[in-house]
Structure formats: C-alpha cells, structure tokens
Amino acid sequence: MSAESLNSYFQKIEEHLVQVQNVINKIPTLNLDTLYRLEKDMEALRLEAKYCKADDLPGIMDQMNNLHNLIVKFSKPLKLPDGASPFFGHMRIFQDKKEKDIYLGHVSLMHEQMKFKIIDWKRAPLAKVFYQYDEGDDFDFDVEDRTVEGQILEKSVITIVNGKLYRIDRNDETYVKKEGKWTSSNEEKVHLSGGQGQSYGEIAIGTGNTDHKNPDVISMLDKEQFKIVEADAKAPLLIVGGAGSGKTTVALYRMARLLENRAFGESEAVIIVPNLGLIRLAETLLEKMGLYSVKVRALDEVFSTLVRQAVKGVPAKVYEEAPLVSGIIKRHHSTLHILSRYVQKIERDLIHDLKKIDLDLTFQRMKGPVGRRLEELSFRADGIKAIKLKEMRQNLNNILELYFNFLSSSVFQAQIVEASGDVISQRMMSEFSHHFNRQINSFDSDKEYLEREIEGVQKSHGHLDMDDYPLLLELRRQVWGSFLSDRSGAQKQYKHIFLDEAQELSPVQLGIVGGLIHKEGNITVAGDAVQQIDPTISFDSWDKVLDHLGVENVGVTELNVSYRSPKEVVEFSHQVLGPLSTGELPKTKKTSGPVVKTQIQHLGHATVVIGKALEDLVKREPKATVAIICNKLDAARTIADDLGDLPNVRLVENADFKFTPGIDVTSVDQIRGLEFDYVIIPDCDRVNYPENARARKRLHLAATRAMHQLWVLYPSERTLLF
Known part of the structure; x- marks a missing residue:
C-alpha cells in the first residue's frame, strides 16, 4: 500500500474519531424535550379517553400503551460510547452495493451527523465478520432467515489513548503516531513459533546424560534427579525446587523405582494432588512408565471419602459458596x-x-x-x-x-x-x-x-463445605484415636504416598494426609513455596509442613535447574518475583524466542490481537498447546467466548484439561504443576497484578507454565511487576 493511501486512511480514522467525540459531547444523556412532548401527548389522550365513545376507547388505549413504552424508554439515561475510547476496530465493507465504514466498540452508536456507525462488538451480528475474515476477503453470515454477503475492503485494529489516536495495526504492520507523524513501528511482530509438541509429547527432564547404566525408567534423569530416585525406600523425602525443575516427574520416577524393587505393591501406593488437572497429568506420566494401577487422587476426593466413611450425617452435596x-x-x-x-x-x-x-x-x-x-x-x-x-x-x-x-x-x-x-x-x-x-x-x-x-x-x-471435612476427621481422631473407619472396605493406610504441591495444604489437611501413612510406609513430598497462591493458606516453612505431616528424619533435596521454561521466560519470571526470589537466577537448559510484550487498550482489544496471532499459529503448528491464563475466571469466560470461532478453543473452569493440542483459556488458580508450549497472559494491569507478594506469585506461576514462549499483554496502566 502506498504512503499516500496509508496517510489518507490514517486521516479518515482521525476525522471519524473527532466526529464521534463531537456527537457524544452534544447528545444529552436525557432528552427532556422529547419527554415533555410525550407527557403532553399522554395527558391529551387521557382527556380524550374520558369523553370518547365506547367504540373509540380500544384505539385510544392502544395509543396510550405505545406512549407509555416511549416514556419509559426516554426516561432512562442514554448509554453512549466513552469519548476517551469510543472504538477499537475498523472495517470498511462493500455490502448491498454500498461501501460502509463500521467501527467496533463497547457501546453502539448511530447518528445523522456520522457517515459511519459503531457496533457493539459482543452483540452485533456484523461484528463476527471482523473476527472471522481478513482485509480483501468475501464474507457471508446468516441473520434469522436471510444471508448477508459482502467484502472487507479495509480492516484495522485501533488503539486510542485518552481520546487521541495512538496506534493502528493493519495488514500485519504497526503504525504509531509520533510527533504528529505516522511512522511504521519498529516493534517486533507478535510471532509465536517453534514450540509445537514440546508439552507432554514426551517426558524430557534433565540432560538425559548420566554416568549410570540403568533401565530405561531412569535413562532420562540427570545426576541430581537420579539421587532422588535411588533414595532409601524407607526414608521420607522432601523435594523442593522452582517451577519446571522436574519435582513431580522425579517423584513419580522414584515411585516407579520403588515398585521395581518391590518395596510395596501398586495398590499400596497413592498420588495425592490438589486438582483434576494434575490427576490427568500424573496419569499420563504413569502410563508412559507402564504403571497403570497406581491411584491418583485429588485432595478433596480423599477427604470426602474419608469423612463419609467415618462421620455419620455428612450430606452428600458439598456447599460451594463459602465466604x-x-x-x-x-x-x-x-x-x-x-x-x-x-x-x-x-x-x-x-x-x-x-x-x-x-x-x-x-x-x-x-x-x-x-x-x-x-x-x-x-x-x-x-x-x-x-x-x-x-x-x-x-x-x-x-x-x-x-x-x-x-x-x-x-x-x-x-x-x-x-x-x-x-x-x-x-x-x-x-x-x-x-x-x-x-x-x-x-x-x-x-x-x-x-x-x-x-x-x-x-x-x-x-x-458442609470442603474445609469442614479435615476438621471433622481431626476431631474424630482426637476423640477416638483414628479417623479411619473400622468398617469392611473402608479406606486403609498406604505404604507410599506422593504428595504434590504440598505448599497449598493447611496444617489440618497435612495432618490427615500424614495419618494415611502406614507404620511401615513412607512419603515423598514435593512443592515450591513461591508457587503458594491460595489466599486461605499462610505458608510458614517446610519444617512446619513436615511437622504437621508427622514425619521425621526427612531427606531434603533441592532442584535448582529449570527444564521447562527457556532462559527468556526464566529471566522474566525472576524479575516478577522481585524480593520474593532467592536472589540467584535459576539455571536453565534452553533458550527460545523472546518474551513478547504488547500494549493493548482493554481486554476486548486484547482478544482481537490474540485471535489474529493464534489464527496464524494454529495453521502453522496444529499440534501446539496454548494456554491463555487470566487472573480471574470471568475474564477467561469472556475471552473463550470471543475466540470461539478458532479451532479447539476450550474454556477450563475446574482444571479439567484435556492435554491435547489446542487453546485452553483458564485462570491462574487452575494451572499449578502444568505446562504448555505457549502461554499468553492477557490482563497484566495493576488491578489484576498489583505490587504485592500474592500478585507476584500468581503472575510468576502463570508465566512459568510456558515451555517455549511467553506473551504478555497490558493496557496503559501496566502492572509494575515487570
């Protein structure tokens, strides 16, 4: 496109912005003149109805009903677009033998002084064209009993800051207005590539080069991880380490090794994890090791089973809305x-x-x-x-x-x-x-x-809610000496327990898990204090965790190498932690693409930008796993709905991940222990991530899920954590 054509396009957008702002400023929120006329008309109809013939009354009553509806309508304040940011997308279309300028915004607006219109990006059927088609494409969609057809002549993503046009993205190019002139930005294009299939395609931790000739089950471990696998079968073990250091996988390998050595049977072992997502991850890894009978149980399911066996009168339904x-x-x-x-x-x-x-x-x-x-x-x-x-x-x-x-x-x-x-x-x-x-x-x-x-x-x-269950079990133990039921078929103790993400358990929860350890059994505990994000938990120390579990003489191993995330993601995440970090940058074994940082106008704008990039990514890398991780679930629901036209977009609300190629849209609370080829964090503002310890942990947790590349998006009020 020629420079002249571009400048003409930029000028048009600027003129339309000024026009819509002028219209917004002139339109009163309440049309008092119209309301006055309607009330006068209603008064006249009431008088007419009082003295009219009986045959005329139904018609007059119908008119009064219509007037009443108009009065109700005009009595409500008129909802107008925000003049500081009235729209964020533009397309010029050819439809019904006419060329039309259409803008996307949060509130629709049509006015006789505007030769264009703003449509609601969530409600207007025409808005789907913006998301589904590119400039130059023919489009069609069905509305009720007719098909709308046309062509997109122009299309762009628009950034408006404080009422001023700041940036236009069109045809994969970014243009920024600097010192009164539009120039092509040097900002790197968002381009995610090269990570396809790294997530869960194979178990790949450590260097894969050890000094030991051992069976395949440990052939992929480095020396530090090998020491964990070979630790004394009768000794409890604590594995601590940063995100992506292989804590979970190494603990599972340890369990596999102990089973090989017949330290216990598969039915005598259990893996306890915080949520459904980690159940599916652990089961996937166990299958790769050939272990099909070891049970993986969510923490809530463990407590629910125990309390129903040991305490009479517990309702079947769990209360989900406790404050x-x-x-x-x-x-x-x-x-x-x-x-x-x-x-x-x-x-x-x-x-x-x-x-x-x-x-x-x-x-x-x-x-x-x-x-x-x-x-x-x-x-x-x-x-x-x-x-x-x-x-x-x-x-x-x-x-x-x-x-x-x-x-x-x-x-x-x-x-x-x-x-x-x-x-x-x-x-x-x-x-x-x-x-x-x-x-x-x-x-x-x-x-x-x-x-x-x-x-x-x-x-x-x-x-009862889930937090009642551990206390009920602990009360039964203190009164009767055990929370385990004596009935036939009831839950028994285990000879080996692997407790993952232990930093998220309360003292009473830890005590109940510890009570499930057989007198001849042991436990492997894994966790990372930095990844503790549950607001109801106050993590003290690993010594306290072990005390509450009731285990002694615990061997402690710390893993300091990140095998999941590349150097670029590790450096970004370390910066996010700030004063919470150990001070030393974690080691990493790989490098990849840069952390992409993109300023957006708001969440709707972010959805447009993300949708375009992912449309390209899924075509190039159909086997890639992508996670869009929001701070809050409501934002995830909105984004998942808006990206619904892309293939394999899944809203994950209860950690029920499929671990298959596609795009998972979820929240920070769902993703502990998981990993994806690409991670996108769309809401890096100061509201979602203020400058405090909890926000640092949540953003760090989200970022360190990335195995290949990380992309963060933020508005002008960007979080100060990076």
Whole structure:
C-alpha cells in the first residue's frame, strides 16, 4: 500500500474519531424535550379517553400503551460510547452495493451527523465478520432467515489513548503516531513459533546424560534427579525446587523405582494432588512408565471419602459458596490448636458426668483417647451404669454435633482470634460466626443431624463445605484415636504416598494426609513455596509442613535447574518475583524466542490481537498447546467466548484439561504443576497484578507454565511487576 493511501486512511480514522467525540459531547444523556412532548401527548389522550365513545376507547388505549413504552424508554439515561475510547476496530465493507465504514466498540452508536456507525462488538451480528475474515476477503453470515454477503475492503485494529489516536495495526504492520507523524513501528511482530509438541509429547527432564547404566525408567534423569530416585525406600523425602525443575516427574520416577524393587505393591501406593488437572497429568506420566494401577487422587476426593466413611450425617452435596473468611479460619493453625483444647474440655465434662456414677477415677487411670477409654469402660459395666455409658458413647460418636458445638462457641472463637496473632480479626470472626450459624441452622435440629431414609432414598439435610471435612476427621481422631473407619472396605493406610504441591495444604489437611501413612510406609513430598497462591493458606516453612505431616528424619533435596521454561521466560519470571526470589537466577537448559510484550487498550482489544496471532499459529503448528491464563475466571469466560470461532478453543473452569493440542483459556488458580508450549497472559494491569507478594506469585506461576514462549499483554496502566 502506498504512503499516500496509508496517510489518507490514517486521516479518515482521525476525522471519524473527532466526529464521534463531537456527537457524544452534544447528545444529552436525557432528552427532556422529547419527554415533555410525550407527557403532553399522554395527558391529551387521557382527556380524550374520558369523553370518547365506547367504540373509540380500544384505539385510544392502544395509543396510550405505545406512549407509555416511549416514556419509559426516554426516561432512562442514554448509554453512549466513552469519548476517551469510543472504538477499537475498523472495517470498511462493500455490502448491498454500498461501501460502509463500521467501527467496533463497547457501546453502539448511530447518528445523522456520522457517515459511519459503531457496533457493539459482543452483540452485533456484523461484528463476527471482523473476527472471522481478513482485509480483501468475501464474507457471508446468516441473520434469522436471510444471508448477508459482502467484502472487507479495509480492516484495522485501533488503539486510542485518552481520546487521541495512538496506534493502528493493519495488514500485519504497526503504525504509531509520533510527533504528529505516522511512522511504521519498529516493534517486533507478535510471532509465536517453534514450540509445537514440546508439552507432554514426551517426558524430557534433565540432560538425559548420566554416568549410570540403568533401565530405561531412569535413562532420562540427570545426576541430581537420579539421587532422588535411588533414595532409601524407607526414608521420607522432601523435594523442593522452582517451577519446571522436574519435582513431580522425579517423584513419580522414584515411585516407579520403588515398585521395581518391590518395596510395596501398586495398590499400596497413592498420588495425592490438589486438582483434576494434575490427576490427568500424573496419569499420563504413569502410563508412559507402564504403571497403570497406581491411584491418583485429588485432595478433596480423599477427604470426602474419608469423612463419609467415618462421620455419620455428612450430606452428600458439598456447599460451594463459602465466604473467603470461612476458609481462612478453618484452615488456620490456630483453629487446629484450639480444637485440642476443645477435646480437653470434652474430657473434663465427661469426667464430671462419670463422677455421678462413681466411674470417674477408673476412667482417669485408663490410657488412650477419650472415646476408646469410654468404650472400654462400657464393656465392664452393667445395669444402670451400662445404660448411662451407652448414652455418653452415642454423644461422643456424634462428631458432627461436637464439631458444630466447637466452632459455634463464642469462647473458642475468641481463643482462635487470640491464638492467630494478627491474622484473624474480631470482625472476620463475626462474619464467620454468622455464616457458620447458617450452616448449623440448615440441618434438621430434631434429628441429631442424621440422614434419614425416606422411601428407600437417603435424604441429606444441611450443608458442609470442603474445609469442614479435615476438621471433622481431626476431631474424630482426637476423640477416638483414628479417623479411619473400622468398617469392611473402608479406606486403609498406604505404604507410599506422593504428595504434590504440598505448599497449598493447611496444617489440618497435612495432618490427615500424614495419618494415611502406614507404620511401615513412607512419603515423598514435593512443592515450591513461591508457587503458594491460595489466599486461605499462610505458608510458614517446610519444617512446619513436615511437622504437621508427622514425619521425621526427612531427606531434603533441592532442584535448582529449570527444564521447562527457556532462559527468556526464566529471566522474566525472576524479575516478577522481585524480593520474593532467592536472589540467584535459576539455571536453565534452553533458550527460545523472546518474551513478547504488547500494549493493548482493554481486554476486548486484547482478544482481537490474540485471535489474529493464534489464527496464524494454529495453521502453522496444529499440534501446539496454548494456554491463555487470566487472573480471574470471568475474564477467561469472556475471552473463550470471543475466540470461539478458532479451532479447539476450550474454556477450563475446574482444571479439567484435556492435554491435547489446542487453546485452553483458564485462570491462574487452575494451572499449578502444568505446562504448555505457549502461554499468553492477557490482563497484566495493576488491578489484576498489583505490587504485592500474592500478585507476584500468581503472575510468576502463570508465566512459568510456558515451555517455549511467553506473551504478555497490558493496557496503559501496566502492572509494575515487570
């Protein structure tokens, strides 16, 4: 395209911008003159209806109804485009034997003083043409019972900053206005290439060159990783390391090696991970190792199974909308600490009741958990004493009611606040108390919270959330000595547990996992404190993690080499961490394309830019895996919907990744432990990623999912983290 044609195009866009801004400034948000005329007309019709003939009344009433609708319409403030950024895309089309200028914006606008129109990019059928076709293409689409056909003559992506035209992207070229003149930008074109098939195509960690001649199962490990695989089968092991250092894969290789050496059977081992995505990843890796019978279980599923086996009256349905403060309090170590005090109070109250039947001293001389001692005492008693002891045992067996009594007690609530230091405030506890009381009230008060069987179908009452389950299990363990059910077929302990992403577990959750370790078994723990992003968890140290698990003499191995991300991504991620980093740049084994940084106007603008780049990428590299990682799930839903015309676009809301070529649109909370050929972060602004520790961890986690190349997009209010 000639320079003259380009300048003419730029001038047209600038003139149209000025026109729409002038129109917006002139249009009042309320048309008071029109409202006044409509009200006068309505008053006249009312008078006419009062004295008209009966035959004329239906027609007058119809007119009044129409006028009423118009009054309602004009009484609402008129929604107009924002003059600071009224549109972000342009196309000139030939349709119905006419050439038309169409702009894409957030709010539609047509006016007699404008020879063009702005259409809503989400609602207008014509907006799809902008996303699906390029300049010079013929287009067609169906609207109701007709087909609209035409041709795109011009098309561009437009950036407007503070009401001024700043940048135009057209035909794969970028033009920026500098010092009053339009010039071709030296900014590198967004071009993602070369990463196809690196994600999960094969297990490739380490250098693949070791000094050991061993079976294929360890042929791909480097020396440090080999040491982990060969560690003592009976010793617990902690593997810490940065993103992409191979923690998960090495731990799985260790399990495979121990199975080879018959340290335990496949049914005696389990892998526990935080979410569904990591289940599928672990299962994929296990299949590559030929291990088909080792179970991989999500943490929530483990707790759900245990609590339903061990605690009576737990509803089948899990409450999914508990407030954040509920999770913070139920997961905090102070709640676990005060729970022990509550069990001590249960014992004191029980001794007081036993004194009435002269069994208090006998009970105090006995050893073991309070429930087991009471049970043993019951076996020795008869008569009225046996009846009283049976009633006491039934009360202790009602773990759900004991639990409700604990967390609803203002005394123990106050103790939790005090024990937490400055973490849990009295205001937070008041909010929690209101929520928890609603939980209690949702159960049948006259049925002791037990499930009833009605016409052969169990009916659950009330609701519990996932954070209740570990506390219920811990309460049962402290009262009865174990949270494992004695029933046939119930969950048993394991001789080997691999716990992944352990930094995301609360003290009470860690304690329950530790209770699943067989007395002759061991555990491998993997994690990275920097990747701890759950707002309800406060990570202290790995020593604390091991204490809560109840394991001792743990061998600790640190992996310092990133085998996933190239040097460019590692350097970017290290910068994002800032003061949270160890200070030393992690080592990496590969280099790749640069981290692409692109300024955009808003999320809608980002979708246009991303869509164009991905359209090209999926044609060149159909086997590539791409993740668009948003800070919030709502933004992911919007982007997935807008990119729906691209092949293999998948919205991932519950970590249910397919691990197949395509484009996964998801949020930061879903992607722990996962990796993709390409990662795109579309919302790097100061709202999503402010300058604090949690935001640094979240952005770092998102960036380090990239195996080949990273692309970040940001508005003018860019995050300060890079």
